[in-house]
Amino acid sequence: MEESILDIIQSIQELKKTVSDLKKGQSGHMIQSGFWEILDPDAMQKLSKKVRTFSDREVKKEIVFDRPFMKTPKIHCGLTHIDTDSSVNSTRVRAVAENIRKDGFTLKINTWRISRIFGFRIEWLAYTN
Secondary structure: OOOOOHHHHHHHHHHHHHHHHHHOOOOOOOEEEEEEOHHHHHHHHHHHOOOOOOOOEEEEEEEEOOOOOOOOOEEEEEEEEEEOOOOOOOOEEEEEOOOOOOEEEEEEEEEOOOOOOEEEEEEEOOOOO
16 A cells, blocks of 8 residues: 555654654653764874784763753664774774763773774764653
8 A cells, every 4th residue: 555645744744743752851751862973093092003912992982961861871872983994904893881870971982902993983872761
């Protein structure tokens, strides 16, 4: 059965309202999102330096929500951009949310062994249900 243009428009409007309600927390649920990126190799010295040891290297950023949640949210985060050293046969990278609280969390990216990272973008989504 084919949907008419009016049905599709109505579905889109209902979806927009649902997303708006989620952002406002009016449905009892709440959702917030954002990103952290560093694309300047000079700013990435801690993760991009050549190392002779297999040490773990990391950078962290404190994320503060626009509006605190009523309860501790769940966080999903993922790499959407990464610039690495192509001369290394493998890239080791991890992006995680730590210290999750009602008002924010800590976002961490790290690498180890001889992997080098020159830039990245991590997108995150926080929500309650």
